[in-house]
Amino acid sequence: MRHTGTVVSLGSVNVDIVSRLDSAVLTRLADQYEWFPTAGSTVRISDVPDDIEGFPHEVLLGGKGANQAVAAARAGAETSLLGKVGSDQRQYDVLGELGATGVDVDCVHVGDAETGKAYVFVDEDGENRIVVVEGANGQVDERYVEAHADRVCAADCLLLQNEIPVPPVLTLLDRLAETDDGPTVVVDPAPVDGSAPLVRHPAVDIVRPNEHEYAALEAELADFDGTIVQTRGPAEVLVENDERFTVSPPPTNPVDTTGAGDTFNGYLAAELARGSSLREAVDVATVAASMSIEAAGAQASIPTLETVRTFTSGSA
Numbered sequence: 001m002r003h004t005g006t007v008v009s010l011g012s013v014n015v016d017i018v019s020r021l022d023s024a025v026l027t028r029l030a031d032q033y034e035w036f037p038t039a040g041s042t043v044r045i046s047d048v049p050d051d052i053e054g055f056p057h058e059v060l061l062g063g064k065g066a067n068q069a070v071a072a073a074r075a076g077a078e079t080s081l082l083g084k085v086g087s088d089q090r091q092y093d094v095l096g097e098l099g100a101t102g103v104d105v106d107c108v109h110v111g112d113a114e115t116g117k118a119y120v121f122v123d124e125d126g127e128n129r130i131v132v133v134e135g136a137n138g139q140v141d142e143r144y145v146e147a148h149a150d151r152v153c154a155a156d157c158l159l160l161q162n163e164i165p166v167p168p169v170l171t172l173l174d175r176l177a178e179t180d181d182g183p184t185v186v187v188d189p190a191p192v193d194g195s196a197p198l199v200r201h202p203a204v205d206i207v208r209p210n211e212h213e214y215a216a217l218e219a220e221l222a223d224f225d226g227t228i229v230q231t232r233g234p235a236e237v238l239v240e241n242d243e244r245f246t247v248s249p250p251p252t253n254p255v256d257t258t259g260a261g262d263t264f265n266g267y268l269a270a271e272l273a274r275g276s277s278l279r280e281a282v283d284v285a286t287v288a289a290s291m292s293i294e295a296a297g298a299q300a301s302i303p304t305l306e307t308v309r310t311f312t313s314g315s316a
Contacts, residue, residue: 005273011065012163071266259298
């Protein structure tokens with residue numbers, strides 16, 4: 001029987017406040033707020049204005065760390081999530097919902113700040129703009145990370161993002177750099193602001209930017225010795241390491257692109273953890289991410305491995 005692989009995702013756990021707005025409203029917000037994200041990008045702020053709080057919305061679960069953990073679990077990997085939530089998580093049943101997806105949440109701690117929030121704005125074409133308020137995610141510190149370092153070191157693959165403080169993550173990467181048999185480390189440099197130290201770290205094996213993040217980190221990525229897997233929306237995924245190849249996504253009918261990158265990362269990690277080649281892993285991750293944009297919600301839209309395999313065999 002093929003090894004299922006073990007994946008750890010160290011990162012954010014959020015409640016997603018999802019609003020579907022037309023382009024005119026989004027243009028007004030971009031004119032009104034200098035920090036307002038462009039399509040496909042994520043920004044962090046300390047608090048959101050009242051007018052943004054007041055948009056009609058749907059409440060879902062998200063956070064890049066949690067989303068990628070759910071994706072890895074649905075891809076068949078034995079998956080653990082590391083991070084922090086607030087005491088208000090009971091209001092949303094955050095840990096219960098995540099546990100029901102097959103993700104091990106035993107090591108997720110409850111902090112004394114509110115659970116992180118992500119305000120997701122989806123336009124008519126399904127493109128998203130995300131504004132993150134870190135909440136309890138900001139309380140992930142070196143003491144917490146050190147307490148769970150052994151679990152990380154024992155995993156086949158580690159997923160990292162940039163929605164928790166960078167210093168404790170760098171401390172963990174320093175430890176992994178001295179470990180002979182540590183996990184394959186995949187970094188999602190989003191939000192891109194402040195992610196450069198993660199990209200530059202020698203313990204990182206794979207950086208997975210989208211086209212916006214790739215452009216912002218071009219200098220750092222030019223010096224990166226590992227593998228770069230650049231997702232580019234409906235265009236081909238570009239993989240660069242000792243070789244260079246592309247993978248074309250299947251045709252889709254986009255509904256909501258929120259979480260597509262997280263789906264890609266979770267599937268990529270799960271496939272690598274069970275021993276697939278990089279090309280095989282990128283192929284499967286590309287199909288899974290493409291399927292995810294045909295439904296709404298960052299976690300609800302993530303397909304199961306059986307569904308991905310059925311789609312792949314049917315389109316072969």
